[in-house]
Amino acid sequence: MKFIDEAIIRVQAGKGGDGCASFRREKFIPKGGPDGGDGGRGGSVYAVADRNINTLIDYRYQRLHKAQNGEPGRGSDQYGASGADIVLRMPVGTVITDLNTGELVADLTEDGQRALLAKGGQGGLGNLHFKSSTNRAPRQFTRGEPGQERQLKLELKVLADVGLLGLPNSGKSTFIRAVSAARPKVADYPFTTLHPNLGVVRVDMKRSFVIADIPGLIEGAAQGHGLGHQFLRHLQRTRLLLHIVDLAPCDPNVDPARDARAIVEELRKYDAALYAKPRWLVLNKIDLIPQHERQARIDAFLQAFGWEGPWFAIAAISGEGCDQVIHAVAEYLERERAASTSA
Incomplete structure (x- = not known):
């Protein structure tokens, strides 16, 4: 296997699902009120150190890593499902920095160490959250937040005495x-x-x-x-x-x-x-x-x-x-x- 100890990747966390504006419509229950659920959280991107890997070759050829978006909320007080996180396995000794700012994101020095690379967006609120004594039929809801997106530089520094x-x-x-x-x-x-x-x-x-x-x-x-x-x-x-x-x-x-x-x-x-x-x-x-x-x-x-x-x-x-x-x-x-x- 070819030895690769440097790579540049782009990670994109999932967008949060939008909240829902919905009203309860059920037989014999007039004016049921708002029942729009919240959107699901977007998936995040994590890195985890794995002692069984000794090269960054996978990241030289696969540069984009995108987590799943959260599902939108639905009526009947149904909340959207959260997007699935993705976990990137990297060799122990990998240093991860933000390519644009130079900020140190993570230094994976121990097997099993886990680090957050990009945080998923929060889901939006359904109109269920906006009801009050003066606003009994709210049509407001909020959109889901976008997931964090960043370009990262991966550098492997082998751990040796x-x-x-x-x-x-x-x-x-x-x-x-x-x-x-x-x-x-x-x-x-x-x-x-x-x-x-x-x-x-x-x-x-x-x-x-x-x-x-x-x-x-x-x-x-x-x-x-x-x-x-x-x-x-x-x-x-x-x-x-x-x-x-x-x-x-x-x-x-x-x-x-x-x-x-x-x-x-x-x-x-x-x-x-x-x-x-x-x-x-x-x-x-x-x-x-x-x-x-x-x-x-x-x-x-x-x-x-x-x-x-x-x-x-x-x-x-x-x-x-x-x-x-x-x-x-x-x-x-x-x-x-x-x-x-x-x-």
């Missing part, structure tokens, strides 16, 4: 295959990842976390170059970023430190909050470096990059060093959850 960041072919997909059951495409050419992949990392029987892999970034991504800029929003909900760096590039003219700085700069240009997230370095492909040269290569990179934060050296293809990374991540996430709970 950890996000992977790095250049194309740095080994992000290989890493997520090594530590989880996810099986993204892996090949010896860049841009093999074309959409985000999620993997559940099982640290032990009681601990697990979700990791997200997005298409690789290139310099100029914040201005729209490459693919990764389209998916940077999926890292905005993460608690920790792992910056995967290819420490043994095939091209001897490539400078890993310069490329790593370029990726960090793209983060800063795209979103200051994303740039400020905790970030760890994961130096990949150390298996391609002779054993006696590894530490010197790592030290040279860290000095050139000016990095003083946490770092790990791994070989994702063989799994070397990956256990150390996931255990450190699990402990970090536990501390973060405990701190947020106590606060």
Whole structure:
């Protein structure tokens, strides 16, 4: 299935039914008085988060979602039936905003969460409501109110604890295959990842976390170059970023430190909050470096990059060093959850 994480739709709630102006006409009951019923309420449009859905593809091709109108009132004090509501099932992590005003309508972060997108119109009043001691034969009634109509932008931001960041072919997909059951495409050419992949990392029987892999970034991504800029929003909900760096590039003219700085700069240009997230370095492909040269290569990179934060050296293809990374991540996430709970 094609992965779609953005869509624009139009939702239209149902119109309320009109009230009725009617008078009781029954044998042996002269001057029976008004008996016009109210119109029914128009149907509303709701969104509900469903963990079994992982893409917005249905809304890319079906753009108009219209609820049922309420029925008009009838004589004999009969009220019109309300219009049926419609419920739009969306992936957990969908952010819904009004396209015209930019107002946040809903942020679906939990399975089963329900949000009102467009409210149905109220039904009109029948002439039954207008009778009084001085107005015994009212002919007044009110029309039903129109339903709310709005254009909405849907954005899916996947819910993951950890996000992977790095250049194309740095080994992000290989890493997520090594530590989880996810099986993204892996090949010896860049841009093999074309959409985000999620993997559940099982640290032990009681601990697990979700990791997200997005298409690789290139310099100029914040201005729209490459693919990764389209998916940077999926890292905005993460608690920790792992910056995967290819420490043994095939091209001897490539400078890993310069490329790593370029990726960090793209983060800063795209979103200051994303740039400020905790970030760890994961130096990949150390298996391609002779054993006696590894530490010197790592030290040279860290000095050139000016990095003083946490770092790990791994070989994702063989799994070397990956256990150390996931255990450190699990402990970090536990501390973060405990701190947020106590606060």
